[in-house]
Amino acid sequence: MALELCAAVVLLAAWLSLVHRRLEAQIYLYATQSAAIAGIAFLVSILYATPLLAVTGGLIVGLNVVVIPWLLRRILRDLRIPPEINMLVSVRMSALAGLGCLLLSVAVIGPLTPLAEIPAAGLLPIAVTVVLIGLFTTATRRKAFSQVLGILGMENGVFLAGIALTYGLGLLLELGIAANLFVLAIVSRLFLHRMKDTFDTVDADVLRSLEG
Amino acid sequence: MADPSWALLLLLVPAAAAGIALIAPSRRGANATAVAGAAVSLVLVFAIVDQILTSGALTVGPGGFLYVDALSGLLLLLLSLVGLASILYSVDYLGRATSPHALPLPRLRQYYAFVLLFLFTMFLVGEANNLGLLWIALEGTTLVSALLVGFYHTPRSIEASWKYLILCTVGLIFALFGTLLLYLADVSAVGSSGASLDWTALIREAPHLDPGIMRLALVFLFLGYGTKAGFAPLHTWLPDAHSEAPTPVSALLSAGLLKCAIYALLRVDAITLRMPNFTFSTWLFLSFGVVSVVLAAFFILIQRDLKRLLAYHSVEHMGIISLGIGFGGVLGLFGALFHMVNHAATKATLFLAGGDLASAAGTKDLEEISGALTALPGTGAVLFIGGLALAGVPPFSVFASEFLILTAGFAGGAWIAAVILLVALAIVFGGLLLHLSRALLGPTPTRGFSRERGPVIGTALGLGILLPIVIGLGVFLPTPFAALLHDAVQVVIG
Numbered sequence: 259m260a261l262e263l264c265a266a267v268v269l270l271a272a273w274l275s276l277v278h279r280r281l282e283a284q285i286y287l288y289a290t291q292s293a294a295i296a297g298i299a300f301l302v303s304i305l306y307a308t309p310l311l312a313v314t315g316g317l318i319v320g321l322n323v324v325v326i327p328w329l330l331r332r333i334l335r336d337l338r339i340p341p342e343i344n345m346l347v348s349v350r351m352s353a354l355a356g357l358g359c360l361l362l363s364v365a366v367i368g369p370l371t372p373l374a375e376i377p378a379a380g381l382l383p384i385a386v387t388v389v390l391i392g393l394f395t396t397a398t399r400r401k402a403f404s405q406v407l408g409i410l411g412m413e414n415g416v417f418l419a420g421i422a423l424t425y426g427l428g429l430l431l432e433l434g435i436a437a438n439l440f441v442l443a444i445v446s447r448l449f450l451h452r453m454k455d456t457f458d459t460v461d462a463d464v465l466r467s468l469e470g
Numbered sequence: 471m472a473d474p475s476w477a478l479l480l481l482l483v484p485a486a487a488a489g490i491a492l493i494a495p496s497r498r499g500a501n502a503t504a505v506a507g508a509a510v511s512l513v514l515v516f517a518i519v520d521q522i523l524t525s526g527a528l529t530v531g532p533g534g535f536l537y538v539d540a541l542s543g544l545l546l547l548l549l550s551l552v553g554l555a556s557i558l559y560s561v562d563y564l565g566r567a568t569s570p571h572a573l574p575l576p577r578l579r580q581y582y583a584f585v586l587l588f589l590f591t592m593f594l595v596g597e598a599n600n601l602g603l604l605w606i607a608l609e610g611t612t613l614v615s616a617l618l619v620g621f622y623h624t625p626r627s628i629e630a631s632w633k634y635l636i637l638c639t640v641g642l643i644f645a646l647f648g649t650l651l652l653y654l655a656d657v658s659a660v661g662s663s664g665a666s667l668d669w670t671a672l673i674r675e676a677p678h679l680d681p682g683i684m685r686l687a688l689v690f691l692f693l694g695y696g697t698k699a700g701f702a703p704l705h706t707w708l709p710d711a712h713s714e715a716p717t718p719v720s721a722l723l724s725a726g727l728l729k730c731a732i733y734a735l736l737r738v739d740a741i742t743l744r745m746p747n748f749t750f751s752t753w754l755f756l757s758f759g760v761v762s763v764v765l766a767a768f769f770i771l772i773q774r775d776l777k778r779l780l781a782y783h784s785v786e787h788m789g790i791i792s793l794g795i796g797f798g799g800v801l802g803l804f805g806a807l808f809h810m811v812n813h814a815a816t817k818a819t820l821f822l823a824g825g826d827l828a829s830a831a832g833t834k835d836l837e838e839i840s841g842a843l844t845a846l847p848g849t850g851a852v853l854f855i856g857g858l859a860l861a862g863v864p865p866f867s868v869f870a871s872e873f874l875i876l877t878a879g880f881a882g883g884a885w886i887a888a889v890i891l892l893v894a895l896a897i898v899f900g901g902l903l904l905h906l907s908r909a910l911l912g913p914t915p916t917r918g919f920s921r922e923r924g925p926v927i928g929t930a931l932g933l934g935i936l937l938p939i940v941i942g943l944g945v946f947l948p949t950p951f952a953a954l955l956h957d958a959v960q961v962v963i964g
Binding site: 366369370376386389392393396402405409412413415416419420423424425427428430431434435438441442445446448449452453456457462464465467468 | 532533535600602603606609610613616617620623624625626628629630631632633635636639640643644646647650651653654657662665667680682683686709710713714
């Protein structure tokens with residue numbers, strides 16, 4: 259039951275991030291989603307006696323719930339990014355696209371037969387939905403900052419898939435993936451600063467000079 | 471018994487050199503550290519390849535996380551050759567105080583540290599046994615090289631690096647998902663207790679992997695690693711990144727990084743080739759190959775910017791390699807792997823000499839460059855040779871591997887793809903000769919070339935590494951290299 263509740267929170271946070279207009283709220287949604295994924299990791303670790311997954315949960319809490327949201331809020335503040343998002347498509351269309359992502363994932367993942375061997379595999383369609391919603395966000399948002407949020411959302415979806423399918427990939431790999439995520443956040447911050455210094459805005463719209 | 475410690479040292483050396491470069495007290499120290507790091511790496515690779523050829527594959531590290539076989543050896547060889555050539559060129563181009571492009575010392579330290587870390591992540595790609603680790607290494611290459619693409623902090627380089635970072639990261643997230651699906655496929659074969667992401671395990675269990683899951687995994691892996699490999703239509707980041715990066719980095723991106731992504735796909739292909747009646751990966755390689763050569767041929771014809779022209783040639787050649795893998799068999803794979811090395815050396819040569827030309831001419835616009843062969847005889851001659859080689863003229867090495875790939879296509883009955891490749895090659899040949907003949911042979915320019923040339927010793931040494939591959943391998947295949955290629959083909963097809 260608790261597992262289903264966490265899964266519902268993950269899905270809802272992804273969907274709300276599509277319809278919410280304030281960037282700060284989206285950071286909190288990301289943190290909430292990450293916390294729910296960490297919760298899933300802890301629960302699966304207890305239910306299926308896979309202690310290593312508790313370490314994964316701890317990594318997610320440390321990085322995705324605390325450090326990255328903190329870093330994102332600093333970027334918002336330091337670069338004085340306007341609080342509202344710019345979208346290429348309307349909120350209503352985004353909400354519908356979110357539903358489309360869910361249907362697509364169920365249609366693609368549902369027929370995979372060997373999933374029956376994996377108890378937590380029911381989480382997989384949700385994970386794929388989160389990945390697709392992240393992709394949609396990255397593709398349709400004008401602010402470079404929102405594109406980073408989209409990518410972080412996609413990564414969360416893949417983490418959920420990893421927990422559901424593998425019960426943890428082993429400490430070394432998870433540390434490696436976490437380190438990559440951390441460096442990605444740092445590098446993005448660096449580029450956002452450079453973009454602000456150079457173009458005086460972080461709208462990805464200004465990035466149009468290279469074509470052909 | 472082979473000694474695996476050299477494979478570990480190969481990771482340690484560039485990482486340590488990066489650290490030392492960051493605290494180098496002088497320009498000379500920074501230059502020397504970078505050159506030493508790359509040169510020692512090359513020597514280590516020679517030692518590793520020798521081990522592989524005499525005693526077979528090496529398993530290294532805790533839990534067999536690293537595994538080095540002939541296919542790894544080939545990639546490591548290519549990376550270390552191009553790495554050393556690029557760093558030698560960097561010494562002339564950015565390193566010496568007398569160079570017109572000289573970086574201030576703190577920036578030079580950063581530059582070398584990033585380049586050496588970039589080499590480290592690429593070596594890790596070649597040595598990873600666990601496919602999760604392979605993914606981590608490839609994502610690592612994106613993060614480091616994005617910093618290098620945006621190194622000049624100009625508006626255009628910031629744009630190029632941002633696009634590169636976002637597109638390749640999105641692609642690689644798909645690839646990570648595909649990797650997880652590989653794990654799921656292994657669960658379908660051996661149950662959840664024994665499943666693993668080790669390539670050596672997946673190869674063993676390949677005949678029992680679930681084809682439905684493998685198909686889905688391949689879709690995600692091709693989307694992800696295909697983006698990174700520059701397959702059209704996923705290539706949109708590539709011309710921007712290659713043209714805006716500092717010249718030696720463009721060479722590393724085109725010659726090294728793209729091959730790392732193809733290498734990842736080859737590892738997966740090796741698994742699927744051992745599955746009964748499973749041809750989906752062949753079909754994907756052929757499709758991406760055809761689309762890449764056709765689209766690239768079109769863009770090559772209309773291109774005016776020298777570095778973007780070379781970048782679109784990379785898309786074309788990644789398509790050719792992909793077709794070679796798709797045509798398959800010993801001949802197709804031998805041609806594809808051989809072409810990886812030939813394209814790496816030829817493209818690096820052209821980026822380095824092209825960088826020289828653009829910097830002397832003060833522009834990258836091919837319409838404005840003319841008569842370079844008379845004004846800059848050395849650079850012009852190298853560009854001329856490299857251009858002919860890239861266009862697939864005999865007796866250069868690119869011709870040899872393209873010929874093998876085409877033969878494999880016709881012999882294997884893949885007529886349509888082979889004919890499309892042949893037509894695209896003809897168009898590209900014409901396009902390249904058109905562009906280069908004007909720039910090199912046209913009337914001597916009125917505006918003239920800059921006489922302010924920096925030192926050229928490093929450049930000469932770098933080209934001295936690459937040119938023998940561009941020219942020599944077309945007519946003569948040294949026995950150890952032929953053996954390495956042959957063993958690498960066996961790694962893929964078993």
